[in-house]
Each structure stands twice: as C-alpha cells, then as structure tokens.
Amino acid sequence: MPGSEHQPRLPAILTVDDDPAVSRAVARDLRRHYGERYRIIRAESGADAVEALKELKLRGDTVAVLVADYRMPQMSGIEFLEQAMEFFPLARRVLLTAYADTHAAIDAINVVDLDHYLLKPWDPPEEKLYPVIDGLLEEWRAVGDRGMPYTKVIGHRYNDRSWEVRQFLARNEYSFRSVNADEPKGRQLLEAAGLDDSQLPVVITEKGEKLVAPTDGELATLLGLSTSPSLEMYDLAVIGGGPAGLAAAVYGASEGLKTVLIEKSSTGGQAGRSSKIENYLGFPFGISGAELTTSARRQAEKFGAEVITTQEAGRLKTGGVGAAHSIVLNDDTTIGARAVILATGVDYRQLRITGCWDDPDDPACNYIGRGVYYGASVSDNSECAGEDVYIVGGANSAGQAAMFMSQTAKTVTMLIRGPSLEAGMSQYLVDRVKRTENIIVRTCTEVIDTVADGDRLTSLVLSDRQTGETETVSCDRMCCFIGATPRTDWLEEAGIARDDHDFILSGPDVSKVSGWMLDRPPHHLETSVPGVFVAGDVRSDSAKRVAAAVGEGSMAVMLVHRYLAET
Numbered sequence: 129m130p131g132s133e134h135q136p137r138l139p140a141i142l143t144v145d146d147d148p149a150v151s152r153a154v155a156r157d158l159r160r161h162y163g164e165r166y167r168i169i170r171a172e173s174g175a176d177a178v179e180a181l182k183e184l185k186l187r188g189d190t191v192a193v194l195v196a197d198y199r200m201p202q203m204s205g206i207e208f209l210e211q212a213m214e215f216f217p218l219a220r221r222v223l224l225t226a227y228a229d230t231h232a233a234i235d236a237i238n239v240v241d242l243d244h245y246l247l248k249p250w251d252p253p254e255e256k257l258y259p260v261i262d263g264l265l266e267e268w269r270a271v272g273d274r275g276m277p278y279t280k281v282i283g284h285r286y287n288d289r290s291w292e293v294r295q296f297l298a299r300n301e302y303s304f305r306s307v308n309a310d311e312p313k314g315r316q317l318l319e320a321a322g323l324d325d326s327q328l329p330v331v332i333t334e335k336g337e338k339l340v341a342p343t344d345g346e347l348a349t350l351l352g353l354s355t356s357p358s359l360e361m362y363d364l365a366v367i368g369g370g371p372a373g374l375a376a377a378v379y380g381a382s383e384g385l386k387t388v389l390i391e392k393s394s395t396g397g398q399a400g401r402s403s404k405i406e407n408y409l410g411f412p413f414g415i416s417g418a419e420l421t422t423s424a425r426r427q428a429e430k431f432g433a434e435v436i437t438t439q440e441a442g443r444l445k446t447g448g449v450g451a452a453h454s455i456v457l458n459d460d461t462t463i464g465a466r467a468v469i470l471a472t473g474v475d476y477r478q479l480r481i482t483g484c485w486d487d488p489d490d491p492a493c494n495y496i497g498r499g500v501y502y503g504a505s506v507s508d509n510s511e512c513a514g515e516d517v518y519i520v521g522g523a524n525s526a527g528q529a530a531m532f533m534s535q536t537a538k539t540v541t542m543l544i545r546g547p548s549l550e551a552g553m554s555q556y557l558v559d560r561v562k563r564t565e566n567i568i569v570r571t572c573t574e575v576i577d578t579v580a581d582g583d584r585l586t587s588l589v590l591s592d593r594q595t596g597e598t599e600t601v602s603c604d605r606m607c608c609f610i611g612a613t614p615r616t617d618w619l620e621e622a623g624i625a626r627d628d629h630d631f632i633l634s635g636p637d638v639s640k641v642s643g644w645m646l647d648r649p650p651h652h653l654e655t656s657v658p659g660v661f662v663a664g665d666v667r668s669d670s671a672k673r674v675a676a677a678v679g680e681g682s683m684a685v686m687l688v689h690r691y692l693a694e695t
C-alpha cells in the first residue's frame with residue numbers, strides 16, 4: 129500500500145495526487161497534525177488509491193477523509209472520489225484544486241457530494257488545511273466512526289424525552305450512537321448497566337459513565353457547557369442563542385462588553401435544525417446549521433462571552449433609563465445588565481412525516497433543505513423555475529410564498545387542512561391567489577407521507593380529510609408554513625410593545641405606539657423600553673433568514689454602544 133504504515137485500527141486519511149512533490153507535501157502536513165490519531169495514506173494515482181481503499185475495506189479498516197487532486201491524468205479527482213464512495217460512502221470528500229479549477233470543484237458537489245475544495249497552495253496549514261479537516265473529522269465521527277468507542281443513548285424510539293436527549297447532543301455536535309431499548313443490543317446494555325427500561329433514556333459515555341434520565345443541565349455539563357452565570361452584573365445580556373443571539377454575543381464580547389448569552393436549550397436556534405444552509409454568505413457548499421452555530425458559540429466564547437445554556441429567561445424587569453435591567457432565570461438566579469438584546473426567535477413546527485423532521489433515529493432520512501423547507505420559500509424565485517411546488521399552510525406567509533414562487537414555478541399547489549383559504553389569509557391575498565392561474569388550492573387536504581429518490585424529495589402522499597382517499601403526487605419542493613410563533617409571552621411584565629402577532633416592535637415602529645418617554649427617538653433596533661434591543665426573527669417584520677438574523681445581532685451591538693454612551 130503506497131506510503132502506508134501499519135497501525136491497525138486507526139482510521140485512515142487518504143490523499144492522492146499525481147505530482148509526487150505535492151503528494152508528499154499533503155501527506156507530510158496531515159501526518160504532522162493527525163498522525164497520532166489517524167493513519168495517513170498517500171497515493172500518486174487514482175488507480176493506486178482505489179487499490180489502497182480495497183485493501184482497507186478487506187481488512188475492515190475505516191476511512192475518515194479522502195483528499196484527491198482534481199487534475200490527474202488517468203483518473204481525475206472527481207472520478208476517483210466517485211469510485212471511493214462505493215467502498216467508503218461515509219468518508220468525507222475533499223478536492224484539491226488550482227484556483228482556475230474552482231468551477232469544476234463547484235460542479236463536483238452534484239457528482240460526488242463533495243464536502244469541501246481546497247485551493248493549492250494550502251499554506252499556512254494551520255489556517256487553510258487543519259480547520260477544514262478538523263471540521264470534516266468532527267462530522268465524520270458523528271456518523272461514520274465505527275471503529276472507535278462512542279457514547280450511547282439508549283431510549284425508546286417514539287419517546288419524547290429520548291428524542292430530546294438525542295436532539296440536544298446532536299445540536300451540540302456531540303457524537304453518539306442511538307440504541308433502541310427494545311432491541312437486543314439495547315437490552316444487553318441496560319442489563320450490563322444494572323438498569324431497566326423504566327429509567328430511560330440512559331446515556332452511557334465513552335468512559336462508561338452512566339446518566340440516567342438526564343436533564344438538559346446534566347447533558348450540558350457532560351458536554352462541558354456552562355449552565356450558570358458567573359457574575360451578577362454584565363454590560364450586555366443577550367437572550368436567545370440562535371444566529372441573532374450568537375452574532376450579538378460575538379460582537380458584544382469582541383468589542384469589549386462584558387457579555388452573557390442566555391439560551392433555554394442548546395445554542396443554534398432554528399438554524400441549528402437545518403441540515404444544510406445553502407444561502408449563507410461564504411459557504412458555496414452549504415453548511416449544516418449545527419456546524420455553523422456550534423462554531424459561532426465557540427467564537428463567542430473565544431472572545432470571552434459567557435454562553436449559558438439550559439437556562440430560560442423567565443422575567444425581564446426594566447430599571448428605567450440608565451439603570452440596569454434584571455433578568456430572572458428559570459432557576460431563580462437574577463442577573464443584571466446595562467443593556468439587553470432580545471433574540472428569542474420563533475417556533476416553526478415540523479411535519480412529523482418521513483424525512484420532513486430531524487428524526488434522531490434516522491438522521492440520514494432527512495429531506496430538509498433537499499426538497500423540504502420550513503418557514504421560508506426561496507430567496508430568488510428563479511430557484512424554483514419550472515418546478516411543481518407544494519405549499520403547506522394557509523396563512524399569509526404561505527400565500528405570499530405562493531405568489532412569489534408562482535412567477536417562475538410550473539405549478540404551485542397550496543395544501544390547506546381546513547375548508548377554505550379565507551379562514552387564515554387576508555382577503556386581498558386570497559383574491560390574488562385565486563386570480564393566479566398556476567396556483568391550485570386544495571382544501572381539506574394534508575400530507576401524510578413522502579417519497580424520495582436517494583435523499584431528495586420527489587413525491588408526496590396526500591390524504592383527503594373528508595373522504596379519506598389518498599393520492600401520490602410528484603413534487604419538486606414542499607415549503608411548510610405551519611405556524612411560527614414568536615417567543616415573547618415572558619416580556620409582558622416589562623411592557624415591551626409588540627405587534628398584533630406578538631412580534632416585538634422596534635425603532636420607528638415604536639414611535640407609533642404610546643409609551644416612548646425619551647426626547648430622542650428610539651434607535652433602530654431599540655424596543656419600547658430604552659436599552660432593550662431586539663434582533664432576528666422575533667422582531668416585527670423581520671426577514672426570517674439566517675443572514676438577516678446575524679446582521680441584526682451584530683448591528684444591535686453597535687446600537688447598544690450608542691445607548692451606553694448616552695447614559
């Protein structure tokens with residue numbers, strides 16, 4: 129086997145490049161950083177590399193990452209990666225390209241489901257190579273590291289708490305295996321741990337530690353996350369750890385504010401649920417929501433922000449102009465802050481049918497972002513040109529999405545559980561929807577199942593709620609708008625002004641409602657309470673996009689500075 133050393137059971141990182149100097153350089157850099165934990169195998173042709181993979185397969189070894197040069201004479205990097213997928217489909221795939229070949233790398237996303245392309249030269253590796261490979265290894269360990277010890281979560285398939293425990297770990301990118309208690313392996317593990325299935329869910333860590341029916345707080349501790357604030361007083365308290373809150377924490381802390389972020393569950397928010405965010409700037413290959421937001425949490429912590437998870441802000445007591453605000457947490461801890469940013473987002477419900485939700489028991493079967501979309505349609509309607517689109521829901525957001533997409537889609541079918549559109553949608557929109565030729569409205573209809581080709585949604589199974597008849601229809605894209613509720617009920621006491629749907633008003637909109645007491649107008653993202661700002665989806669009239677939430681979170685910090693300078 130070219131360039132390999134015999135270190136049984138270590139997973140492999142395989143690199144192939146026809147230029148011996150480049151091949152040696154990649155292997156050298158990889159070995160320097162990963163040599164103790166991975167076998168670095170190098171080959172100088174696609175054919176040699178395929179042979180090496182066959183040998184690894186025969187020995188029962190695992191391959192974590194494949195790094196292939198794009199331009200190789202007999203077998204291109206893409207052809208090699210395509211063949212490699214037959215042997216090690218879970219290995220992460222990286223294409224090594226020259227700047228001029230970037231377009232080919234981007235095309236390769238569709239052919240070999242490429243995870244990353246690396247531009248040559250990759251110097252310094254600390255900046256350009258290792259962060260990429262680290263991220264890929266982390267992803268690979270989460271699903272494809274069969275040869276190493278791993279944490280097990282034993283639970284019942286359809287048990288809420290088992291589901292929540294798995295969700296919590298997954299959203300924090302903690303790698304684990306899910307074991308069902310009613311399967312032989314689950315029973316064996318429970319017996320070995322001296323437990324029974326009345327104590328589920330049970331987490332057994334790599335080191336053999338047992339967590340019986342753990343709370344979120346206990347899980348957070350297992351993951352090394354903070355669950356209680358260290359100070360009584362901060363410059364800035366950010367409530368909510370989705371993209372808006374994380375951005376606020378990064379900018380607040382990096383700009384010298386003593387910053388605390390309070391998140392009731394795990395950081396990531398709705399974005400953390402997205403299997404692939406494809407429209408976030410700077411990620412041409414898309415990025416998983418968990419990866420994006422876990423990196424953001426680390427970045428905030430790096431700058432000194434305290435990120436507190438599993439603590440819900442239950443009350444906000446405002447202190448008057450210039451005075452500190454108090455936030456009471458669910459364990460009755462009270463913290464003070466000179467300024468507050470509310471970034472509590474909204475809740476979109478997910479359809480609990482095949483591939484349409486983040487099923488921890490079957491993470492591979494997830495079409496979210498691959499034909500199934502929540503709370504948003506398309507950012508540019510050319511994306512759905514010629515498609516048969518289905519929209520689930522009958523509120524204004526669904527109507528607006530239908531109108532927008534009907535401009536380019538072949539057909540847009542709205543699926544409404546109730547008997548009429550009028551029940552949930554403004555009349556002007558109902559009229560427009562009805563006037564649009566390629567929008568079809570199906571009332572008393574719900575989606576009960578999906579059909580996919582690989583991991584891409586292709587059809588829906590619909591059921592007529594009146595007759596019970598079912599029908600399978602071909603579908604390119606299903607956008608669900610089945611409820612987005614702002615999380616603002618806890619702000620009652622603070623008197624934060626909200627719109628008719630409970631989203632938080634800010635800036636110029638605040639001036640329109642009574643209660644603004646200062647001579648100056650409210651700052652752009654300032655709520656009706658001076659010094660309390662809002663960012664992201666929870667803001668009235670927000671864009672409901674990751675980039676918008678991140679932008680608002682960052683901008684709110686600038687306005688916090690302005691407010692603090694005035695007081």
Ligand SMILES: Cc1cc2nc3c(=O)[nH]c(=O)nc-3n(C[C@H](O)[C@H](O)[C@H](O)COP(=O)(O)OP(=O)(O)OC[C@H]3O[C@@H](n4cnc5c(N)ncnc54)[C@H](O)[C@@H]3O)c2cc1C
Binds near residue numbers: 393408502
């Ligand atoms: C499945 C899915 C896919 C999506 N895909 C895309 C996409 O591809 N591109 C895109 O641009 N947008 C996408 N979106 C929309 C995007 O995720 C949201 O616009 C974005 O997450 C909003 O960020 P946020 O920080 O405002 O709120 P959220 O992400 O909702 O985060 C709010 C956070 O606040 C916490 N919280 C709430 N109340 C409290 C409290 N009282 N105390 C403490 N914490 C609290 C919540 O637990 C949550 O973590 C998607 C949404 C979903 C659901």
